[in-house]
Amino acid sequence: MSGDQTGQSTSVYSFGETDLAAERLRVVSEVFDPTSEAFVSESVRVRPRLALDLGCGPGFTTRLLSRITRPERTVGMDRSEAFLRRARASSAGREDYVAADVTAVPLRIAGIGERPDLIYARFLAPHLPQPEQAISEWAKELEAGGLLLVEEVDSISTEVAAFDEYLKIVSEVLAQHGNELFVGARLATTRRDDDLRIEVNRAAEVLPSTGQAARMFSMNLPNWRHDPYVDATYPPDKLTWLAAELDGLTHVAQTGQIVWQMRQISLRRHPA
Ligand SMILES: C[S@@+](CC[C@H](N)C(=O)[O-])C[C@H]1O[C@@H](n2cnc3c(N)ncnc32)[C@H](O)[C@@H]1O
Numbered sequence: 001m002s003g004d005q006t007g008q009s010t011s012v013y014s015f016g017e018t019d020l021a022a023e024r025l026r027v028v029s030e031v032f033d034p035t036s037e038a039f040v041s042e043s044v045r046v047r048p049r050l051a052l053d054l055g056c057g058p059g060f061t062t063r064l065l066s067r068i069t070r071p072e073r074t075v076g077m078d079r080s081e082a083f084l085r086r087a088r089a090s091s092a093g094r095e096d097y098v099a100a101d102v103t104a105v106p107l108r109i110a111g112i113g114e115r116p117d118l119i120y121a122r123f124l125a126p127h128l129p130q131p132e133q134a135i136s137e138w139a140k141e142l143e144a145g146g147l148l149l150v151e152e153v154d155s156i157s158t159e160v161a162a163f164d165e166y167l168k169i170v171s172e173v174l175a176q177h178g179n180e181l182f183v184g185a186r187l188a189t190t191r192r193d194d195d196l197r198i199e200v201n202r203a204a205e206v207l208p209s210t211g212q213a214a215r216m217f218s219m220n221l222p223n224w225r226h227d228p229y230v231d232a233t234y235p236p237d238k239l240t241w242l243a244a245e246l247d248g249l250t251h252v253a254q255t256g257q258i259v260w261q262m263r264q265i266s267l268r269r270h271p272a
Contacts, residue, residue: 051065056087063090071118084098114143128179159258162249225239
């Protein structure tokens with residue numbers, strides 16, 4: 001399903017691969033891992049043989065998968081060499097990492113002839129040109145009876161004006177690349193192939209502190225601040241205001257001012 005095979009546009013990752021981007025994913029891990037761990041441990045009832053973490057970034061989700069499900073082999077896949085270097089440095093040898101574009105299927109894993117029995121992807125779909133198609137293609141790679149777990153954002157509600165403004169601009173930037181920030185709600189209603197059984201399709205609430213949300217947002221702002229669409233649409237003053245507002249909130253410990261609804265989907269490929 002690479003761009004040339006299907007006519008898909010190439011996927012664009014709008015959120016950067018720098019030290020700051022990796023630090024942002026550390027805060028993402030701090031905020032979202034407890035909900036992900038509950039979802040994964042509830043869904044995976046048999047020790048996997050081969051678990052794949054697609055769009056693994058610096059490896060937080062790969063280590064989560066390895067820790068919670070104890071696969072015989074765990075492989076993280078990402079196309080960012082910078083993130084993969086970090087992932088390898090933190091893995092203590094328990095996980096393998098391969099560079100690959102996850103929209104190019106069949107997924108090529110050097111040296112592995114077997115099919116995975118667990119595939120996991122978190123916060124990847126908004127960066128893919130056709131997430132529904134990608135999910136359907138990944139599911140075909142599973143061994144019979146295998147599981148595909150996906151976690152994406154349904155919605156984010158907030159009473160903080162700066163958070164609202166930030167989310168509006170990020171949604172617009174992703175839309176410029178044909179992507180959708182709140183793709184979870186769309187995935188929730190996608191019709192599934194006949195050889196897949198939906199085991200879980202639910203929204204889980206995540207309540208970070210205001211400071212955690214502000215840190216995630218302020219670390220992401222430099223990645224899109226000079227996007228051509230943003231340059232053409234928002235005056236520099238407005239972005240300076242937004243950056244200052246977010247910075248001012250980074251130490252607020254209060255929770256409840258911003259709430260994520262996470263879509264958790266578990267699909268099982270029918271046994272042979
Ligand atoms: C927001 S990060 C999520 C990282 C991790 N799953 C987590 O939840 O912490 C998205 C990751 O997807 C990767 N990515 C985006 N498009 C990709 C593609 N087409 N093939 C492989 N990796 C991709 C990016 O490089 C980035 O590391």
